[in-house]
Amino acid sequence: MKTTMNYVNTLPVNTWNHLKVNESTLEFEVPNNINQYQSSNNLAAISKDLQLEGTKLKDVKQQLMFALKDKGNELVDFMYQHSNANAHLYVTENKMYKEPVILSYTLDENNTHVFDENIIYAEEGSEITVLLHYQSNKTVKGVHGSMTSLYAKKNAKIHLIQVQLLNEETIHFDHIRGYAHEGASIDIVQIELGGAKNFVGSEVVLAADRASYDNKVIYLGTGKQTIDMNYLAKHYGKSSKSNIISKGCLDDESEKIFRATIDFKRGCSYASGAEHEETLLLSPKVKNKSVPLILCGEDNVAGAHAANIGKLEENQMFYLMSRGLSELEAKQLLILSRFNNIYQNIPDEIIKEQVEHFIKRSLYDEKH
Amino acid sequence: MLDNISRSDTIPVIDVQNDNVDIGHEAKIGRISDQAIFYLMSRGLKEEDAKALIVSGFANPIAKELPLEYAVEMNHLISLEMEGTIG
Numbered sequence: 176m177k178t179t180m181n182y183v184n185t186l187p188v189n190t191w192n193h194l195k196v197n198e199s200t201l202e203f204e205v206p207n208n209i210n211q212y213q214s215s216n217n218l219a220a221i222s223k224d225l226q227l228e229g230t231k232l233k234d235v236k237q238q239l240m241f242a243l244k245d246k247g248n249e250l251v252d253f254m255y256q257h258s259n260a261n262a263h264l265y266v267t268e269n270k271m272y273k274e275p276v277i278l279s280y281t282l283d284e285n286n287t288h289v290f291d292e293n294i295i296y297a298e299e300g301s302e303i304t305v306l307l308h309y310q311s312n313k314t315v316k317g318v319h320g321s322m323t324s325l326y327a328k329k330n331a332k333i334h335l336i337q338v339q340l341l342n343e344e345t346i347h348f349d350h351i352r353g354y355a356h357e358g359a360s361i362d363i364v365q366i367e368l369g370g371a372k373n374f375v376g377s378e379v380v381l382a383a384d385r386a387s388y389d390n391k392v393i394y395l396g397t398g399k400q401t402i403d404m405n406y407l408a409k410h411y412g413k414s415s416k417s418n419i420i421s422k423g424c425l426d427d428e429s430e431k432i433f434r435a436t437i438d439f440k441r442g443c444s445y446a447s448g449a450e451h452e453e454t455l456l457l458s459p460k461v462k463n464k465s466v467p468l469i470l471c472g473e474d475n476v477a478g479a480h481a482a483n484i485g486k487l488e489e490n491q492m493f494y495l496m497s498r499g500l501s502e503l504e505a506k507q508l509l510i511l512s513r514f515n516n517i518y519q520n521i522p523d524e525i526i527k528e529q530v531e532h533f534i535k536r537s538l539y540d541e542k543h
Numbered sequence: 544m545l546d547n548i549s550r551s552d553t554i555p556v557i558d559v560q561n562d563n564v565d566i567g568h569e570a571k572i573g574r575i576s577d578q579a580i581f582y583l584m585s586r587g588l589k590e591e592d593a594k595a596l597i598v599s600g601f602a603n604p605i606a607k608e609l610p611l612e613y614a615v616e617m618n619h620l621i622s623l624e625m626e627g628t629i630g
Contacts, residue, residue: 190554441547456562463559471551471572474544478572482557485565 176205180249183348184376184405187436188470196432196466199403201250201374203318203346205257209288212260217278225276227265227296235265235296239324242354243380250350254322258292266301266331275304275336275522282311282319282345290320297331297359304334308526309341311369316344319370323351325379327359327386334362338526340533341369343398351377355386357412364520365392367402368533376405376434381415381446388417393514396429396461397537405434406450410443410476417448422517424510425454425461426538436468439476446473450480455487455510507535544574545594545625595625 185198227235245251262278280289295305309319319341325333333353341347347370353361361379379388394402408417419435437448450467467480487509495505511534521527544551553570575597583593599606599618606614 186554188552188554190556194556194558196556456559456564459562461560461562463557465555465557465559465568467555467568467570469551469553469570469572471544471553474547474549474574476544476573478570480568480570482566482568484557484559484567486562 176207178203178205178253180253183250183374184403184432184434186405186434186466186468187407187438188468190466194464196434196464199374199432201348205318206288209257209259209290210286212280212286212289212291214260214279217260217262217280220276220278221262221264225264225266225272227263227294231265232263232294235263235294235326239294239326239352239354242326242382243324243352243378245352245378250348251322251352254290254292254320254350258290258322260289260291262291262293264293264295264303264305266295266297266303268298269300270298271302272304275306277306277308277523279308279310280319282315282317282341284312284315287315287317288319289317291322293321293323294326295323295333295335296326297328297333299329299331302332302334304336304522306336306338306522306526309337309339309347311341311345313342315342318346320347321349325351325353325361327353327355327361329356329383330358331356332360332362336364336366336521338366338521338530339369339373340529343369343371343400345370346372348374349376351379353377353379353388355379355381355383355388357383358385359383360387360389363390364517365390366518366521366530367392367394368530368537371400373400373402375403376407378407378409379417380409381412381417383412384414386412386415390418391420391517391520392422393517394421394423394431395534395537396423396425396427396431398427398429400429402429402431404432407436407438408448409438409440410446410448411440412446413443414445415443416446419450420517421452422513423454424457424513425463426457428458428460430462432464432466434466434468435480436470437478437480438470439473439478441472443473444475447477449478452482453513454482454484455513456484457487457506503539507538510534510538544572545598591625595622598625
């Protein structure tokens with residue numbers, strides 16, 4: 176069964192149609208029967224006191240729908256209907272979880288389509304870190320979709336890290352929706368390295384005073400990969416803060432669109448928002464589009480965005496090669512150093528090493 | 544942003560199809576610094592004049608590229624626009 180979503184990663188305010196950045200179309204095949212994704216490790220990772228189920232789960236879903244107002248969104252509706260893996264976490268008031276909850280999903284011959292729908296609901300004053308890890312076997316041509324809803328009540332902190340290391344045949348889409356109350360913070364780290372066609376993004380509402388949202392993403396495009404990104408921070412609360420940082424590399428014939436919007440709504444005095452993008456272009460056939468938006472309906476705010484696009488510095492390459500490194504080793508070192516301060520946030524050493532290995536292998540494979 | 548009823552939507556698009564480039568882009572949105580206004584008012588300027596001076600200074604790098612008569616006219620227009628619009 177073919178599924179088509181025509182309005183994915185839409186810009187909140189349209190620009191010229193001929194630039195083809197206003198929205199994207201996502202198409203993939205879905206089998207009539209999708210296996211439920213079973214993972215004893217994932218079940219074990221969520222302790223009994225963290226599980227959100229029953230009537231409480233139903234209440235939370237309604238709260239999210241009311242808060243985020245995205246009923247009718249094609250992707251949200253699809254995920255609620257077709258998800259075959261769920262992680263619903265509820266963190267009680269003032270409870271701090273120091274150890275991260277790590278959930279891994281692997282696409283293989285038995286699980287070619289994995290759609291994980293996750294909820295993290297943090298009560299007042301609580302804190303939790305969740306790491307979502309996606310990978311696939313080399314030969315599987317699958318589809319992976321993820322939707323994660325984050326709801327942080329007053330002074331709560333949610334840290335979400337997503338690591339995507341899928342193969343080059345898999346279609347991947349990932350939507351994060353967040354809602355932060357007074358003093359709450361939502362921190363997201365996304366590492367998007369694999370996949371054939373990737374549609375990723377997040378939409379976070381900073382609903383009350385001093386809420387904050389921080390999103391760091393790294394991506395790597397090789398071969399004919401396409402990476403389509405859309406990040407939106409909506410400021411309603413006074414003194415709310417948002418920070419969106421994106422660092423990536425494009426090689427071979429890869430393509431990428433990066434959309435980031437800071438939306439200052441009327442009344443969000445003293446709010447501040449910043450977007451920062453750095454892109455390295457390693458091949459003459461890459462296509463890069465950047466659309467950093469600032470929408471401002473309030474005068475007493477500070478908004479800033481910056482984009483930096485270019486090649487690897489020849490001086491730096493020369494310096495490293497003159498010290499005995501090959502061109503490939505120098506390139507790998509410079510690219511890893513750019514990404515380092517973002518993927519260092521991964522709270523698992525094995526997954527961190529997998530990320531480094533994946534980057535090196537991706538840069539190595541295209542030349543050999 | 545000089546008042547609380549205006550709106551600004553900045554929608555830049557950067558489309559790059561060549562690797563041998565070096566592109567930088569930046570945008571900042573905010574209001575006039577309270578400290579800058581205080582400094583000028585403490586030197587005897589009225590609030591309106593202080594804001595008009597700061598806005599003229601903001602436009603100065605562009606204004607100085609214009610022929611003199613146009614730059615003078617532009618500064619005069621800024622002053623006229625700023626009159627009565629503050630607050």
